[in-house]
Amino acid sequence: MLDFLTGIFTSSYYTGLWLNMFVLMSISAFGNVLSLKGGYYNLGGDGQIYLAGFVSAMCLVKFSFMPPALNIILSLLITLFVTGAFECMSAFFYCAKKVNVLLTTYLMSSALIPVIDYLSSVTYRTKEGNLLATEFIEENLRLKSILEPSPLNLSIILVPVLCALLYFVFKKTSWGKRVSIFGKSEEFAVYSGLSLRGNVYSTLFVDGAFHGLAGFVAVCGTYFSCYKGFATSMGWNALTCALLAGKNPLFVIPSGLFLSWLYTSASRFSLVNNFGFDMSGIIQGIVIFILAGNIALSKLNFKKILWRKK
Numbered sequence: 001m002l003d004f005l006t007g008i009f010t011s012s013y014y015t016g017l018w019l020n021m022f023v024l025m026s027i028s029a030f031g032n033v034l035s036l037k038g039g040y041y042n043l044g045g046d047g048q049i050y051l052a053g054f055v056s057a058m059c060l061v062k063f064s065f066m067p068p069a070l071n072i073i074l075s076l077l078i079t080l081f082v083t084g085a086f087e088c089m090s091a092f093f094y095c096a097k098k099v100n101v102l103l104t105t106y107l108m109s110s111a112l113i114p115v116i117d118y119l120s121s122v123t124y125r126t127k128e129g130n131l132l133a134t135e136f137i138e139e140n141l142r143l144k145s146i147l148e149p150s151p152l153n154l155s156i157i158l159v160p161v162l163c164a165l166l167y168f169v170f171k172k173t174s175w176g177k178r179v180s181i182f183g184k185s186e187e188f189a190v191y192s193g194l195s196l197r198g199n200v201y202s203t204l205f206v207d208g209a210f211h212g213l214a215g216f217v218a219v220c221g222t223y224f225s226c227y228k229g230f231a232t233s234m235g236w237n238a239l240t241c242a243l244l245a246g247k248n249p250l251f252v253i254p255s256g257l258f259l260s261w262l263y264t265s266a267s268r269f270s271l272v273n274n275f276g277f278d279m280s281g282i283i284q285g286i287v288i289f290i291l292a293g294n295i296a297l298s299k300l301n302f303k304k305i306l307w308r309k310k
Helices: 002-009 012-037 045-062 068-097 101-123 154-172 174-184 186-191 196-223 234-244 249-272 279-309
Strands: none
Touching: 002 012, 002 249, 012 045, 012 154, 012 174, 012 196, 012 234, 012 249, 045 068, 045 101, 045 196, 045 234, 068 101, 068 196, 154 174, 154 196, 154 249, 174 186, 174 196, 186 196, 196 234, 234 249
């Protein structure tokens, strides 16, 4: 038991792996916090991060003739736009046919994943080695490790910056306050004269951009390529983190540190003790089940209070 609790601190590799997972999880979780604040559940995080990884890997390779700084900026902007636009398709279905965002994000992600699998492992597969992946990006485009031999890199600086930025948006900007109003009561917001279409499109676009940033950072700092299935469970981990944080951006950091420690410790413990099953997946399922139960109970209690008042 003690080994499970403290094992990741026994080597720099596992400590860096823990913090690196925390970075990728937190960046995506900030997007989920935004969409949850607006009243929408994004279940397509895996596909969106995977799409971002593929687009960023292809752009960084194709624009290798450019200066590194220009290449990174241009590839990042393209990645953020593509993932944001992809999630806006859910906004279109919601505004046009009132199809639940929870359903469309999940279905589109599920449909996109096998397409990216084929593109990365067949159509644009690297000719070097036997990896099912796209070509590797140049050395001068990679984020250097700050805790070798782990993949932890300077992208960890993004987490407190994005946390403060999102907190400022919710507290000080009219757009952030409108998102919160829609999340509390969409009918009230619409009858108050606020634009439903503008809120859905803007919220989901920014949410998709956050997931796109996570995919871009994963390629530049961790994988240096888009290999088949690299984003598996990343979106679900981010959604779990956002739910555990209670839709509060300030709580994303402690929630991300806790969950990444839990998953990294479970994976390490399974590897060291030769477990033949995915222990981290079981723990993830338990955490999601508990969070879903708490949400259901809170809604049930709220309905009871309303019924008593009536």
